[in-house]
Amino acid sequence: MNLPSKYLEEVVEHFASLPGIGKKTALRLVLNLLKRDEEELQQFAGSIQHLKANISSCETCGNITDAKLCSICLLPNRNKNIICVVEDIRDVMAIESTEQYFGTYHVLGGIISPMEGIGPNDLNISLLSERLKSNTVEEVILALPTSMEGDTTNFYLYRKISAFKVKITTLTRGVSVGTELHYADEITLGRSIVNRMPFELNFSQK
Amino acid sequence: MNLPSKYLEEVVEHFASLPGIGKKTALRLVLNLLKRDEEELQQFAGSIQHLKANISSCETCGNITDAKLCSICLLPNRNKNIICVVEDIRDVMAIESTEQYFGTYHVLGGIISPMEGIGPNDLNISLLSERLKSNTVEEVILALPTSMEGDTTNFYLYRKISAFKVKITTLTRGVSVGTELHYADEITLGRSIVNRMPFELNFSQK
Numbered sequence: 001m002n003l004p005s006k007y008l009e010e011v012v013e014h015f016a017s018l019p020g021i022g023k024k025t026a027l028r029l030v031l032n033l034l035k036r037d038e039e040e041l042q043q044f045a046g047s048i049q050h051l052k053a054n055i056s057s058c059e060t061c062g063n064i065t066d067a068k069l070c071s072i073c074l075l076p077n078r079n080k081n082i083i084c085v086v087e088d089i090r091d092v093m094a095i096e097s098t099e100q101y102f103g104t105y106h107v108l109g110g111i112i113s114p115m116e117g118i119g120p121n122d123l124n125i126s127l128l129s130e131r132l133k134s135n136t137v138e139e140v141i142l143a144l145p146t147s148m149e150g151d152t153t154n155f156y157l158y159r160k161i162s163a164f165k166v167k168i169t170t171l172t173r174g175v176s177v178g179t180e181l182h183y184a185d186e187i188t189l190g191r192s193i194v195n196r197m198p199f200e201l202n203f204s205q206k
Numbered sequence: 207m208n209l210p211s212k213y214l215e216e217v218v219e220h221f222a223s224l225p226g227i228g229k230k231t232a233l234r235l236v237l238n239l240l241k242r243d244e245e246e247l248q249q250f251a252g253s254i255q256h257l258k259a260n261i262s263s264c265e266t267c268g269n270i271t272d273a274k275l276c277s278i279c280l281l282p283n284r285n286k287n288i289i290c291v292v293e294d295i296r297d298v299m300a301i302e303s304t305e306q307y308f309g310t311y312h313v314l315g316g317i318i319s320p321m322e323g324i325g326p327n328d329l330n331i332s333l334l335s336e337r338l339k340s341n342t343v344e345e346v347i348l349a350l351p352t353s354m355e356g357d358t359t360n361f362y363l364y365r366k367i368s369a370f371k372v373k374i375t376t377l378t379r380g381v382s383v384g385t386e387l388h389y390a391d392e393i394t395l396g397r398s399i400v401n402r403m404p405f406e407l408n409f410s411q412k
Contacts, residue, residue, distance in 0.1 A: 002302070004295060005272045007260040011253040018235045024296075029224045030257070031294055034270075035316070038258055047217040049251035051236070052244055054213040064240075066211045088237055089210060090230075096208070109241070 003027070060131070062107040062124040064089050072096075072105060079103045083131065084141040085157065087111050087150075091143060103141070106131070111144055111153040120156055128157075132164040139167040146173060209233070266337070268313040268330040270295050278302075278311060285309045289337065290347040291363065293317050293356075297349060309347070312337070317350055317359040326362055334363075338370040345373040352379060 001023050003009045008030065015026035033041060057063070058070035061083075065071065072078060072092070082103030086092055092105050108123045131137060140161055144150040154170070161168055174192035175184045184192075207229050209215045214236065221232035239247060263269070264276035267289075271277065278284060278298070288309030292298055298311050314329045337343060346367055350356040360376070367374055380398035381390045390398075 001299065003270075004276055004278075004298070005261055005270045007256075007272055008270055011257060014250045014253050019238050020231065020234070025226070027296060028226070031296070032225050033254065033257060034261065041254060041257055044220045045251045045255035047220050048239065048247060048254065050213075051217060051239060051247055055211055055240065064209075064211045064214055066213060070210055072210070090233060090237070092210070093208065 001027070057107075057109075057124070060127075061105050062109060062127060063092055063105060064107075077102070081136055081138040082141065083128070083137055083139070084143050085128065086143050087145060095143070103139075108144075108153070111147075111149045112156060113149045113152075115149075123153075125157070125160065129160060132161065132166060135164070137164070137166050139169060142168065142170045207233070263313075263315075263330070266333075267311050268315060268333060269298055269311060270313075283308070287342055287344045288347065289334070289343055289345070290349050291334065292349050293351060301349070309345075314350075314359070317353075317355045318362060319355045319358075329359075331363070331366065335366060338367065338372060341370070343370070343372050345375060348374065348376045 011030050012026045015021055015029050016023045055064055058065045058073055059068050060073045063070035079102055083106050084103055085106045087108055089107055095101050106128050110118050110123055112120055142154050144153050175189055217236050218232045221227055221235050222229045261270055264271045264279055265274050266279045269276035285308055289312050290309055291312045293314055301307050312334050316324050316329055318326055348360050350359050381395055
């Protein structure tokens with residue numbers, strides 16, 4: 001793509017470095033920005049400029065927050081003895097929106113990925129060990145993605161956590177509620193049938 | 207979507223204001239930015255900050271440029287008497303990549319869209335009239351999109367340009383090269399057959 005301006009090329013490169021944004025999309029975004037008011041542009045630029053200074057991680061769980069502790073860790077009615085380990089804050093938001101979980105979280109900020117050069121030390125793992133050292137934690141839920149990287153991270157965490165007296169669980173994987181069986185993918189359906197569970201009337205009616 | 211930080215919400219809103227970027231995608235982009243070095247972030251922010259100051263429009267055609275005139279207007283071998291009117295620089299790039307056009311361009315910077323509040327005065331139209339006043343221009347090619355807005359803009363330009371002695375043409379619309387007829391959409395195929403052209407051996411072999 002031969003852009004008519006070197007500076008435009010530079011800005012497009014910045015946008016194209018974002019995940020899922022190709023050069024064509026990046027150009028579309030920058031052309032849109034070019035049509036805006038100077039003031040709006042300055043606000044946009046400023047919001048990126050002060051991003052790291054204004055957003056911090058919760059000192060307990062690594063969730064994003066404006067203060068020292070995140071809004072979830074601050075809630076008095078959350079069970080601090082159950083910790084759900086997730087990849088990033090989008091997973092926290094997804095689980096929160098179910099309104100079915102009342103423990104706390106631990107946000108790793110990524111998963112181990114040798115391909116992308118992300119090792120255990122790049123993740124928020126040492127803070128998790130600190131939390132477990134208090135010996136009050138009863139259960140750690142590993143809620144990481146079912147991918148090669150997710151499995152690697154699960155395995156690494158499992159070995160770390162096993163040193164503590166704590167129940168380690170993971171999310172049930174199975175056919176989605178409302179999905180017709182013949183549309184479910186083989187691996188999911190396979191896990192569903194291998195890990196089948198007792199039929200309970202009140203549960204199935206839910 | 208309930209974000210755990212007000213500042214994060216602000217940055218996400220900025221990204222979500224870009225075309226084709228929803229709130230979920232915006233959050234993904236911002237989380238990616240959060241993982242970067244401070245220096246990289248400052249460069250990203252700076253590139254947006256100086257966008258308008260560093261990118262200017264070609265004084266002749268409205269194309270984006272680092273200088274007073276764009277690279278195409280500066281080329282000595284381009285036919286200055288043929289002007290191809292396009293919506294934005296992406297169309298210039300698309301036509302340039304065909305290597306089949308040797309005239310110049312006129313970049314409107316948008317099309318008339320009452321729905322989005324874009325009128326003729328918001329577009330680079332007066333500069334086009336100026337160029338036609340020289341009376342050396344022989345042909346204006348209207349290469350705008352085939353949409354309601356494109357048609358409106360075509361009509362508006364047609365009335366403006368008719369005042370000058372100049373040939374007005376538009377792009378041929380038809381079935382794409384390589385497309386099988388039964389896959390072409392009805393409107394395109396309809397136009398192709400209504401505007402059928404003489405069979406020329408050297409053309410059809412190309």
